[in-house]
Amino acid sequence: MRSGDFKVSYKEDIAILQTGFVKICIAFFIIALIGAVLVSDNYFVYIINLCAIATIGALGLNLLTGFTGQISVGHAGFLAIGAYSSAKLVEAGLPLLLALPAAGFIATICGLLVGVPSLKLKGLYLAITTFAFGFIVEHVANAWVSLTNGANGITVVPANVFGLSFDTDRGFFFLVFPITVVAVIYARNLARSKPGRAWIAIRDRDIAAETMGINLCWYKLSAFAASSFFGGVAGALYAHYMQFIGPNHFELYLSVQYLAMIIIGGLGSILGSIFGAVFMTILPEMLKYLPDLLRENYPVVVERFADINLILYGLIIMLFVIIEPKGLNGIWNNAKTYWRMWPYTH
Amino acid sequence: MDSEVLRNIFQLTISGLAVGSIYSLVALGFVIIYKATDIFNFAQGELMILGAFICYFFIVHLHIPIFWAFLLTFIAAAIIGLVTEELFFKPMVGEPIFSVIMVTIGLSVFLKGITGFSWGYMIKKFPAFVSEAPVSFSGFVISPAHLVTIIVAGVLFVIFALFFKFSTLGIGMRAVANDQDASLLMGISVRKIFGLSWAISSVVAAIGGILLSSITYLHPSLGMLGIKVFPAVVLGGLDSVMGAIVGGIIIGIVENIAGGYLGGDVKEITSFVILIAILMIRPYGLFGKEEIERV
Numbered sequence: 001m002r003s004g005d006f007k008v009s010y011k012e013d014i015a016i017l018q019t020g021f022v023k024i025c026i027a028f029f030i031i032a033l034i035g036a037v038l039v040s041d042n043y044f045v046y047i048i049n050l051c052a053i054a055t056i057g058a059l060g061l062n063l064l065t066g067f068t069g070q071i072s073v074g075h076a077g078f079l080a081i082g083a084y085s086s087a088k089l090v091e092a093g094l095p096l097l098l099a100l101p102a103a104g105f106i107a108t109i110c111g112l113l114v115g116v117p118s119l120k121l122k123g124l125y126l127a128i129t130t131f132a133f134g135f136i137v138e139h140v141a142n143a144w145v146s147l148t149n150g151a152n153g154i155t156v157v158p159a160n161v162f163g164l165s166f167d168t169d170r171g172f173f174f175l176v177f178p179i180t181v182v183a184v185i186y187a188r189n190l191a192r193s194k195p196g197r198a199w200i201a202i203r204d205r206d207i208a209a210e211t212m213g214i215n216l217c218w219y220k221l222s223a224f225a226a227s228s229f230f231g232g233v234a235g236a237l238y239a240h241y242m243q244f245i246g247p248n249h250f251e252l253y254l255s256v257q258y259l260a261m262i263i264i265g266g267l268g269s270i271l272g273s274i275f276g277a278v279f280m281t282i283l284p285e286m287l288k289y290l291p292d293l294l295r296e297n298y299p300v301v302v303e304r305f306a307d308i309n310l311i312l313y314g315l316i317i318m319l320f321v322i323i324e325p326k327g328l329n330g331i332w333n334n335a336k337t338y339w340r341m342w343p344y345t346h
Numbered sequence: 347m348d349s350e351v352l353r354n355i356f357q358l359t360i361s362g363l364a365v366g367s368i369y370s371l372v373a374l375g376f377v378i379i380y381k382a383t384d385i386f387n388f389a390q391g392e393l394m395i396l397g398a399f400i401c402y403f404f405i406v407h408l409h410i411p412i413f414w415a416f417l418l419t420f421i422a423a424a425i426i427g428l429v430t431e432e433l434f435f436k437p438m439v440g441e442p443i444f445s446v447i448m449v450t451i452g453l454s455v456f457l458k459g460i461t462g463f464s465w466g467y468m469i470k471k472f473p474a475f476v477s478e479a480p481v482s483f484s485g486f487v488i489s490p491a492h493l494v495t496i497i498v499a500g501v502l503f504v505i506f507a508l509f510f511k512f513s514t515l516g517i518g519m520r521a522v523a524n525d526q527d528a529s530l531l532m533g534i535s536v537r538k539i540f541g542l543s544w545a546i547s548s549v550v551a552a553i554g555g556i557l558l559s560s561i562t563y564l565h566p567s568l569g570m571l572g573i574k575v576f577p578a579v580v581l582g583g584l585d586s587v588m589g590a591i592v593g594g595i596i597i598g599i600v601e602n603i604a605g606g607y608l609g610g611d612v613k614e615i616t617s618f619v620i621l622i623a624i625l626m627i628r629p630y631g632l633f634g635k636e637e638i639e640r641v
Contacts, residue, residue: 071444073451117626123443124386124584125629128576132618135573143611252573256451263448307463314456321445321452322437 014192016185030181037173045169047285052173052180053237054277058261059187059270060230065259066267067196068223069203070118071127074134075231075258077114080141080250082107082232083239084148087156096161096240100179103236104229110137111228115221122206134255141247153246156239172241179237183230188270190226199223200268260317266329275328283316284309357487358606359599364492364561366598367499371554372575373582373590374502375547381510381585382519382543385435388450390551391572392457397423397552398472398559398568399465405473412475419556420549427548431541439526439540454572461566470564472556495557502550503591510587519543523585577621583634592632 007013017023037045061075086103090096117129141148148154158167159175166175190196198219201209210216239245257280265276287309324330372394379387387393400422404415434453438446476490510516521529522539530536558568578597582589597617605613630636 065444069444071447117622121625121629124447125580125625127386127447128580129622129625131573131576132621136615136618139611139614253455256455259448259451304463304466307459310455310459311463312459314452314454314459317452318434318449318456321448322434325441325445 016188016192034177037170042169045173047282049169049172049176049241051278051281052176053234053241054258054261054281055180055274056183056237057231057234057258058265058273058277059183060227060234061258062262062265062267062269062273063187063190063199063230064223064227066262066269066272067191067203068199068220070220070223071123072130072227073127073252073255073259074114074130074132074137075227076250076252076254077130077134077137078107078111078228078231079235079238079254080137080245080247081110081228082235083156083245083250084141084154084235085232086236087154087239087245088147090157090240096159100233100236104232107228107232107235108225111224111231112221114228115224118220118224119217131252131255134252138247138250138252141250148247151247153244153249156243156245158243159240166240167243176237176241179233183233184270184274187230187273191270195219195222195226203268256317257313260313262327263317263325264320264327266327267325269327269329271332272327272329275332279328283312287312354606355603358603360488361492362599362602363595364488364495364598365602366578366595367492367496368554368558368561368571368594369575369578369598370499370591370594371495371502371550371557372572373578373594374499374506374587375551375554376575376579377582377585377587377590378506378519378543378547378550380579381523381587383435383540384523385438385446385450386584387453387547388447389454389457389572390547390575391569392454392461393423393426393548394551394555394558394572395566395569396426396457396461396555397548398555398564399461401552401556402470402472402559402564403465412473416556419552423548423552424545427544427546428541430548431544435540435544436537454569458566458569461569465566467566472559472564475560489561491557491561495561498553498557499591499594502553503587506587515539515542574617577617577624579631580621580629581624581631583631585635586631586633589631589633 012018017026033048037048057075057079060078061072064070064072082103085106086096086099089099089102094102114130114133118126121129142151144150158165159172160166161175164171166172191199198209198214201212201214202216202219202223206216235250238249242249261276261280262273263276264279265274266272287305290305290308320327326333372390375390375393376387379385379390397419401415401419404410404418405412408415410418430453434449435446438449474491476494480487480489481493482488506516510520518529518534519539519542521532521534522536526536529539555568558571562568574597575594578593579590580593581596582591582593597620600620601613601617604616608616624631
């Protein structure tokens with residue numbers, strides 16, 4: 001157990017895994033997770049897969065909104081673009097391992113387009129712009145029937161790499177998990193190196209950042225590019241996992257969910273993105289048990305279950321922003337600090 | 347042929363005017379909150395539809411006469427506005443804009459859930475309070491409900507323009523929007539002003555909701571209209587009452603003409619394409635105040 005921060009070099013200070021203890025914990029966690037996936041039922045693995053996909057998407061949004069401070073209310077648009085691109089590319093014969101990054105790049109191009117207004121707009125106005133983008137993508141997906149089959153949606157080829165099919169829940173885990181790990185490490189590296197520090201500087205005070213020599217144009221656009229790439233890959237993975245996508249999978253509501261993830265997890269934190277993605281994925285699944293408990297006495301609860309979900313989401317988002325703006329990551333850090341110092345307060 | 351096209355466009359303009367005047371009303375609600383508190387309320391559409399459902403509840407379930415039902419609805423809406431401000435936005439004073447926006451998004455999801463939970467998703471017909479026979483002026487048709495909407499929007503516009511210009515409260519609200527600290531020093535109760543503007547905005551939203559559902563139908567998804575009003579607010583300028591009205595009407599007409607000639611899907615996105623264009627060219631809108639950032 002470590003007792004304090006005693007760094008003697010800069011390299012140590014920015015290391016991804018700071019102590020041996022953390023390394024052991026993470027190794028243990030990964031082994032436990034794989035073990036759990038191997039022995040547990042499909043439903044559990046399904047949840048884990050959804051968590052992994054959500055983690056990739058949330059990382060992307062957090063890079064843009066949490067680190068760079070550019071509010072995006074249209075993240076679902078990038079997921080949709082990634083999902084449709086990958087579905088169509090694989091259908092056209094491209095191998096999945098190429099289609100995933102290609103879907104990411106197509107989303108990136110759109111991200112750059114949306115990023116251009118951010119050079120001029122900020123705060124509220126940018127939120128409205130990204131919001132409009134999400135809305136437009138959703139409607140284009142509805143209207144471009146020749147490509148997307150409109151509101152009916154399209155079926156997607158299951159994931160297949162080098163002839164190995166990943167069409168079961170458990171199989172898909174072994175595809176999505178390594179990708180998620182790579183995404184987490186990549187995001188962490190971005191965050192701790194020059195781009196990440198430039199992004200944080202822009203978030204905290206863009207004019208000050210510019211006077212210090214940070215190229216606002218380049219770093220704002222790169223944040224949009226990174227964010228939409230992650231979003232596109234997450235959408236593509238989602239498409240191949242569900243094997244069916246339609247415009248209603250990528251509604252405004254999904255963007256709100258992703259925003260909720262990074263707020264609940266913790267803005268500007270990689271670990272927080274994971275916490276938030278897992279929390280927001282598990283919460284509705286947990287809530288599914290609620291109707292069983294209340295079926296007898298309160299049938300209306302079962303009937304209007306989706307609305308109860310909405311009410312809870314809304315409340316959770318508002319309460320986290322008001323009471324714990326640092327999110328689960330903040331709670332986690334406080335708890336760690338508390339136990340490290342225990343029983344002394346200093 | 348030419349006169350046929352012109353006629354067609356004119357008819358589309360007239361029905362667009364009616365939709366536009368509803369946009370204007372909802373936009374007015376946005377502007378009132380934004381003017382006083384600097385909060386852009388993503389939940390305005392949900393406040394609107396909640397107001398309409400409350401009114402429906404009073405009329406259909408409690409059988410209250412229409413006039414009193416309206417009055418009760420306005421009181422209820424004002425209370426909802428006050429409570430919302432007290433619970434969720436008072437703690438947010440001085441917080442970064444991102445957090446405030448997220449609270450309004452959370453509020454919109456929350457209210458949507460409340461409406462759906464309380465009244466369900468069956469399409470309801472709002473009890474008619476004006477005659478339904480269409481009125482025609484020299485061949486151009488408009489329904490009385492649309493006409494009422496246009497008139498109400500006009501009257502409210504005049505009232506609020508005067509209110510912000512001449513009444514002490516209105517001037518206080520503008521002062522608070524301009525500089526909270528300075529208005530506190532001048533003896534304006536910022537807390538009261540915040541509560542008041544939420545109450546007023548919520549009432550205006552309820553009026554918009556009642557008019558909208560009397561023109562169309564009553565369903566929780568109507569709250570989406572709040573979203574479609576964004577382009578109107580931005581076009582007019584976020585802090586301008588005049589802008590809300592003009593922006594709403596322009597968007598309503600443009601959308602209707604685009605829908606009439608290019609089809610329903612295009613209609614849905616037209617206003618948002620306009621929105622992005624405005625934001626690129628003139629983010630403060632037609633009548634808004636240009637913000638100057640001091641370093």
